[in-house]
Amino acid sequence: MTHSPQFSEAQRQAADAFIAGFAEQHADEFIESIGRLHQAWSAEPPGEAAACRLLAHDLAGLGDTFGFPLVTSLCRSLCRFLKLRGDALAGAQGVIAVHMDALRLIAANRVRGDGGQVGREITEELARAVLKFDLEHAEG
Amino acid sequence: MAAPLNSLRILLVDDTPFVISLVRGLLAAAGVNRVTAARNGIEALHLLETAPQDVAFVDWEMEPINGIEFVKAVRGPASPAPRLPLIMLTAHAATCRVLEARAAGVNEYLIKPFTASGVLGRLAAAVNQPRGPAGKRLH
Numbered sequence: 001m002t003h004s005p006q007f008s009e010a011q012r013q014a015a016d017a018f019i020a021g022f023a024e025q026h027a028d029e030f031i032e033s034i035g036r037l038h039q040a041w042s043a044e045p046p047g048e049a050a051a052c053r054l055l056a057h058d059l060a061g062l063g064d065t066f067g068f069p070l071v072t073s074l075c076r077s078l079c080r081f082l083k084l085r086g087d088a089l090a091g092a093q094g095v096i097a098v099h100m101d102a103l104r105l106i107a108a109n110r111v112r113g114d115g116g117q118v119g120r121e122i123t124e125e126l127a128r129a130v131l132k133f134d135l136e137h138a139e140g
Numbered sequence: 141m142a143a144p145l146n147s148l149r150i151l152l153v154d155d156t157p158f159v160i161s162l163v164r165g166l167l168a169a170a171g172v173n174r175v176t177a178a179r180n181g182i183e184a185l186h187l188l189e190t191a192p193q194d195v196a197f198v199d200w201e202m203e204p205i206n207g208i209e210f211v212k213a214v215r216g217p218a219s220p221a222p223r224l225p226l227i228m229l230t231a232h233a234a235t236c237r238v239l240e241a242r243a244a245g246v247n248e249y250l251i252k253p254f255t256a257s258g259v260l261g262r263l264a265a266a267v268n269q270p271r272g273p274a275g276k277r278l279h
Contacts, residue, residue: 004268005145007260011170015256018169022162029158057201058156061231064253065162072253076231 023066027110030066034059034107038100049089053082067112070119074102077130091137098129145264146171151196153177153184153210154229155203162254163197163229170260181210189220195266197259198246200230200237208244215245225266229259 023030037055056075063072078099081092102122105111111118150167152160152175160177167175176191178184180202187193196214200207211226213219227248228241238249248262 004264006264006268007145007170012256012260014169015166015260018166019162019254019256022165026158026161033158054201054203057231058158061252062156062158072231 019065027066030062030068031107031110034071034103038104038107041096041100049082049084053079056082068106069113070106070111070115070122071103073123074099074106074126077126078103081133088137092133095129095133098126102126145267147174148172148194148263148267149174149176149192150263151176151178151184151187151193153181153196153202153207154199155179155201156199159199159229163259166254166256166259167263170256172263181205181207181213184210185213185220188214188224192221193224195225195227195263197227197229200228200232200241208240211241211244211246227262227266 033055037052037059040055041052056078060072060075060079063069063075078096081089081096081099084092102125105118105122106115109118111122113119115122150172152163154160154163154177164175164177167173176187176193178187181198182205184196184198198207198210202210205213207228207230211228214224214226215222225247226245227250228246229250229252230237231252233251241249247266250258250262
């Protein structure tokens with residue numbers, strides 16, 4: 001019979017403890033990386049959408065880990081618009097700005113978890129902005 | 141018999157220093173210390189030519205070549221390690237992405253956020269139950 005090695009429960013717990021400690025220790029750097037995305041997009045001339053999308057994609061992947069799930073959901077949504085090109089990208093400036101403002105608010109207030117009332121307001125405003133964009137750009 | 145997991149040589153291919161530090165640290169916490177990092181796919185391919193690895197964790201979004209292009213290069217005819225188990229570690233959660241990765245030759249697919257169970261579980265699966273390029277378990 002072939003023996004299939006597995007990690008023990010103790011190893012998993014040690015690794016989980018490391019992740020929790022890392023997230024706590026590096027929360028400030030994570031917040032700073034949100035600021036870098038906002039600065040890149042707001043710069044004159046504005047940062048390239050492709051480069052900003054990579055930053056947003058990284059933030060989407062790390063937000064949950066660092067205790068900022070709103071950053072994950074916002075950046076996932078933002079990536080959809082930063083993928084656009086040409087006129088389509090130009091037409092998405094408004095909805096992108098809503099995402100960027102929301103990220104700046106989350107970073108400034110360190111909105112962790114679901115963010116309570118502030119989180120609900122951010123989520124609702126974002127949903128309205130995305131719906132408005134979708135309605136304006138619906139085919140037919 | 142499969143090699144003890146703690147002795148595995150792990151290659152991390154990711155352009156985000158945060159992710160490298162995080163995965164390296166959580167592996168070390170679990171006793172896996174033979175970890176090498178590459179900042180992109182090109183650097184990783186060069187590294188594989190001189191330093192054999194047992195498993196690689198690969199990010200999707202990288203430049204100058206992305207994770208899928210790296211996977212295809214590893215599975216290609218000029219590869220120094222065509223059978224290297226590959227674990228895609230990414231924020232892309234859509235089914236079409238998983239299928240694309242499988243078709244390219246990824247063995248395991250892990251969607252962020254990071255959990256110890258996710259990373260360690262996929263690592264053990266990649267070693268114990270390798271998949272072929274089409275995603276089918278080889279044993």
